[in-house]
Every structure is written in C-alpha cells, then in structure tokens.
Amino acid sequence: MSKRHYTWALLPIAAIAGQAFAEQGPSLEQLDQRIKILxxxxxxxxxxxxxxxxxxxxxxxxxxxxxxxxxxxDYEFKFRGLLQADGRFFLSDGPAASVRSNDGFLLRRVEPTFELTLGKQLFFRIQPNFAPDSATVSDVYGELRLDPAAVIRAGKFKVPVVLENLQASGATAFNERGFPNELGPNRDYGVQLGGALFGGTTSYALGIFNGASDGRDGAQQAKTAGDNRKEFAGRVFSEPFKNEPGLLQGLGFGVGGTYGTRERGTVGISDLAYRTPGQNTFFSYVSSGSVFTQSHGYEYRVSPQAYYYRNSFGLVAEYIENAQQVITNTGSKADTLHHKAYQGVANYFLTGEDASYGGLTKPKNPLGKDGYGAFELVARYGVLDIDDKTFPTFASATASASKASTWAAGLNWYPVNNLKIDLAYSLTRFDGGAAGTPSTVVVDRQDEKLVYSRFQIWF
Structure with a gap:
C-alpha cells in the first residue's frame, strides 16, 4: 500500500478517537466552571x-x-481561690493563760470561689471556707442585675457597713481586720438593693437582714422562736474624682450603718466577745450563775469612713459607734451602752507598685533574674473603747478591759504573681481587765505582744 493510501486509511480511526476524547475529557470552559465551584x-x-x-x-x-x-x-464561669496559712507567736509570758491561747500555726482561710454569670441579668456566687477550725459557707448569694444602678442581691453576704470588712480578705494590709470590725456586723442573711450612680463615682446599698452580732456572722434563722425582728443596713460611698486624673483621683469617703431592735428574753449578748489582733478575747458581758446580760430595745451602728490612694501610698481611716440597749435577766438594771472604735491603716510600696483598695496580685518585677518582687510597708493604729456605764453591772472590770489600743507595723512581700508573704508585729495595751491584790482591785490586763506571719496564695 502506498503512503497516501495508508494515510487515508488512518483518518477514520483518528476521527473516532477524537470524538471519544471529546466526549470523555472536559472542555476549558468546563474546567473553569469546576474551579469556580471548588x-x-x-x-x-x-x-x-x-x-x-x-x-x-x-x-x-x-x-x-x-x-x-x-x-x-453573656455566660461565664469563674473559679477563684484563697489560701492563708498563718503563724501567731506571742511574746508575753505572763500568768494569764488566755494571752497565749492562740499561739502556733493555723489555716486561717481555705476558700475556693465559684461565680456564674447567667445571661446579662443573673449572677450567682458561692464561697465556702474549708479552714479546719471554722469550716463554713462564707458567701452564697444570687443577683438580679436590672441596671448598674439597680442590683438586687439575696442570700448570705457581707453587710454593707464597715469599710475594711468589705475589702477582700486577700487584700487587707494585716492578717486580721481592725477594731471597727469588732463592733460592726460581718456576714448575714438578707436581701439588698445596691448599685453605682453618677458614672460609677458613687455606690450605695440598702438591705434588710436577720441581724448579726458585733464582729460575727448572722444566724440563718432567729436565735430563739420569739426573735422575729430584723435589722436594716445601708451604706453610701463616693469617689467624686474617680474619673478625673489628678491628686484627688484616689479619694473616697462615705458612711454606713445599721438599725434594729431586740426583744427582751429572746436574744442575749452574754456570749458576745471583742477580740485583739491575736484573736484573744479582752471583753465580754457578765454571764455567771443567775446573772447575765440581754439585748433589749434598739441597737444602731454608724460608721463614717474614707480612703485615699495615690501612686504607691494608701490610707484607710474609719470610725464606728455602736449603741445597744441592754438589761439584766432579772430586769433590775437597764441602760444604753455606746461603744466606739476607730483606726487608721497606711501602706506604701517600696518597689513602685500602685496601692489600691483591691490589693496587689502582680509585682512589677517578679522574683527571678530581673527582680525580687514587690515590698510593701504597712502600719496601723486602732482603739476600741467600751462605755464606762458597762461596768460593773453588765461586765466585770477585773475580767474585761474597758479599752484596747493597738500599734502595728509590718512588711509584706509579693515575690511572684498571686503570692504574698508577710511578717508583722503588734502591741496591744489595755485599760483594766485584770484583778490585782486583793482580787477586787482592778489592774491593767497584760499587754499583748504578737509576731505574726502569713503565706497567702490568692487568685
């Protein structure tokens, strides 16, 4: 076959192959379409x-x-924690056993805290304390947040009165709060309306509570079946220059107070005791044999307060007066007693951190190659003065002091984030509170000289 004839013979085969290829393979337009789909x-x-x-x-x-x-x-779960491991070492070696009754090491607080924000309006908080000698549920409450100026809180929480008491336990300058806290309520069961006004420069709180004893938590229910009366508490606090940088930006002042009544024969105050910085009792009402003291009538507290923070310096000052009508169980003696307490607490960061009411969790230069952490100097002076009319009918002058005055100073070290280690010394002097010779002669109770320390993890 010639070459021409061979070529013509292949043409049908090429046509069939081209048609098959055209049917099986996509065109350029189809390929472009597929790329766009991908x-x-x-x-x-x-x-x-x-x-x-x-x-x-x-x-x-x-x-x-x-x-x-x-x-x-809108929804958030938070977990926080506080561990405080303390040491108390009393330098007084006098005959009074109570002077050294709390000498040693202890776990002051072991508090995990759980917080839930449920939508924009609901909030829940629970804070138990697992410290071995005082296990309890410190806080458990819910909030309905209608507006920043209108928040309804119900449950168990701190009564809005004493400034230092409202400060977080991990943020206080010293291990124990001062004398004003002994005359004010701690936590109680109740309901409260509060919020922030005027651009956040003013806060307020108004509530009704079961009624807490001085320096203690309130009972969940009435102490006896007959005590159904409640206590009103309120506080207003203003920081007028909060949003204006300058010399007065860190200034805040306000007043808190309570008012309530007690029914004779239903609530006694014989178990009420006021404590020193070492948590030793220096005053208690008469409670012996057939004679004891009872609350009867009205009780009120009023507490003007202020703080000032500027750069590394901070100062907290407060005063409280507690008025309580009391009566002996026999009804033969009754009176209105006015106890008073005040204190000033100062702190200063040697390493340049900013002092604040909320405390410090982050040093500028943590312990390591470039720093040694933060160092803070702290000092306090405080007084608790018992009404002279208390003696001798409602309290014994040879067993309870009529006045306690405390000087204290210390150094707090924040080596790394969330850790605080402190060491402090306090000297508490008393007017009265001990028996001389003969036993009817009143002499001053022995001074309490206390060295105390703390290892605290707070986050």
Whole structure:
C-alpha cells in the first residue's frame, strides 16, 4: 500500500478517537466552571469555620482566676481561690493563760470561689471556707442585675457597713481586720438593693437582714422562736474624682450603718466577745450563775469612713459607734451602752507598685533574674473603747478591759504573681481587765505582744 493510501486509511480511526476524547475529557470552559465551584466550596467552609470560632467559648487564666466565657460574654464561669496559712507567736509570758491561747500555726482561710454569670441579668456566687477550725459557707448569694444602678442581691453576704470588712480578705494590709470590725456586723442573711450612680463615682446599698452580732456572722434563722425582728443596713460611698486624673483621683469617703431592735428574753449578748489582733478575747458581758446580760430595745451602728490612694501610698481611716440597749435577766438594771472604735491603716510600696483598695496580685518585677518582687510597708493604729456605764453591772472590770489600743507595723512581700508573704508585729495595751491584790482591785490586763506571719496564695 502506498503512503497516501495508508494515510487515508488512518483518518477514520483518528476521527473516532477524537470524538471519544471529546466526549470523555472536559472542555476549558468546563474546567473553569469546576474551579469556580471548588473555590466557592472553600469559601463556604471558611465562612462556617469563622462562624464556629466566633460562637466558641473562650478559656482564660490569669492572676484574677480561671474563666470560661461564651463568645458574646453573656455566660461565664469563674473559679477563684484563697489560701492563708498563718503563724501567731506571742511574746508575753505572763500568768494569764488566755494571752497565749492562740499561739502556733493555723489555716486561717481555705476558700475556693465559684461565680456564674447567667445571661446579662443573673449572677450567682458561692464561697465556702474549708479552714479546719471554722469550716463554713462564707458567701452564697444570687443577683438580679436590672441596671448598674439597680442590683438586687439575696442570700448570705457581707453587710454593707464597715469599710475594711468589705475589702477582700486577700487584700487587707494585716492578717486580721481592725477594731471597727469588732463592733460592726460581718456576714448575714438578707436581701439588698445596691448599685453605682453618677458614672460609677458613687455606690450605695440598702438591705434588710436577720441581724448579726458585733464582729460575727448572722444566724440563718432567729436565735430563739420569739426573735422575729430584723435589722436594716445601708451604706453610701463616693469617689467624686474617680474619673478625673489628678491628686484627688484616689479619694473616697462615705458612711454606713445599721438599725434594729431586740426583744427582751429572746436574744442575749452574754456570749458576745471583742477580740485583739491575736484573736484573744479582752471583753465580754457578765454571764455567771443567775446573772447575765440581754439585748433589749434598739441597737444602731454608724460608721463614717474614707480612703485615699495615690501612686504607691494608701490610707484607710474609719470610725464606728455602736449603741445597744441592754438589761439584766432579772430586769433590775437597764441602760444604753455606746461603744466606739476607730483606726487608721497606711501602706506604701517600696518597689513602685500602685496601692489600691483591691490589693496587689502582680509585682512589677517578679522574683527571678530581673527582680525580687514587690515590698510593701504597712502600719496601723486602732482603739476600741467600751462605755464606762458597762461596768460593773453588765461586765466585770477585773475580767474585761474597758479599752484596747493597738500599734502595728509590718512588711509584706509579693515575690511572684498571686503570692504574698508577710511578717508583722503588734502591741496591744489595755485599760483594766485584770484583778490585782486583793482580787477586787482592778489592774491593767497584760499587754499583748504578737509576731505574726502569713503565706497567702490568692487568685
């Protein structure tokens, strides 16, 4: 066969192969279309991934605790904690056993705290204390947050009166709060309306509570079946220059107080005792044999207070007067007693950190290659003065002091984030409170000389 004839013979085969290829393989236009579809699918997948990431919860950990928060921030769970391991060492070696009754090491607070924000309006907090000698539920309350200026709180929480008592336990300058806290209430069961006004420069709180004894938590129910009367408490506190940088920005002042009544024969105050910085009792009402003291009539507290923070310096000052009508169980003697307490607490950071009411959790230069942590000097002077009319009918002058005055100074060290180690010394002097020779002669109770320390983890 010639070459020409061979070529013509192959033409039908090439035509069939070309047709088959055309049927099986995509055209350029089809390939372009398929690429566009793939690109759109990838775009859709990215949009879905971005949307899921936007709605995913975020987990955060830092010096203020651990939290899990929804994408929009409406729902949040927070976990915080406080551990305080203390040492108390009394330098007084006198005959009074009570002077050294609390000498040694102890766990002062072991408090995990759980907080839930449920939507924009509901909040819940529970804070147990697992310290071996004082295990309890410190805080347990819920809030309905209608507005920053209107928050309703119900449950067990701190009564809004004493300034230092309202400060977080991990933020106080000294291991124990001062004498004004002995005359004011601690935590109680009740309901409260509070909030912030005028751009956050003023806060207020008004509540009704079961009624807490001085320096103690209130009872969940009436102490006896007949005591159904309640106690009103309120506080207003202003920081007028809070939003204006300058010399007065850290100034705050206000007043808190309570008012309530007690029914004779239903609530006694014989078990009420006032304590020193070493947590030793220096005053208590008469409670012996058939004679004891009872609350009867009204009781009120009023506490003007202020603080000032400027750079590394801080100062807290407060006063409280407690008026209580009392009566002997026989009804033969009754009176209104006015006890008073006041204190000033100063602190200064030697390493340049800013002092604040909220305390310090982060030193500027943590312990390591570049620093030694933060160092803070602290000092306190405080007085608790018992009404002279208390003696001798309602309290014994040879067993209870009529006045206690405390000087204290210390050094707090914050080596790393969330850790505080402190060492302090306090000297408490008394007027009266001990028996001389003969036993009817009143002499001053022995001074309390106390060295105390703390290892604190707070986040």
């Amino acid at each position: 690109e759109r699918q990838l775009e859709n997948q990215k949009e879905e991934a971005d949307a899921k990431a936007k709605d995913a919860a975020t987990v955060a950990a830092g010096s203020n605790g651990f939290s899990i928060k929804s994408a929009k921030g």
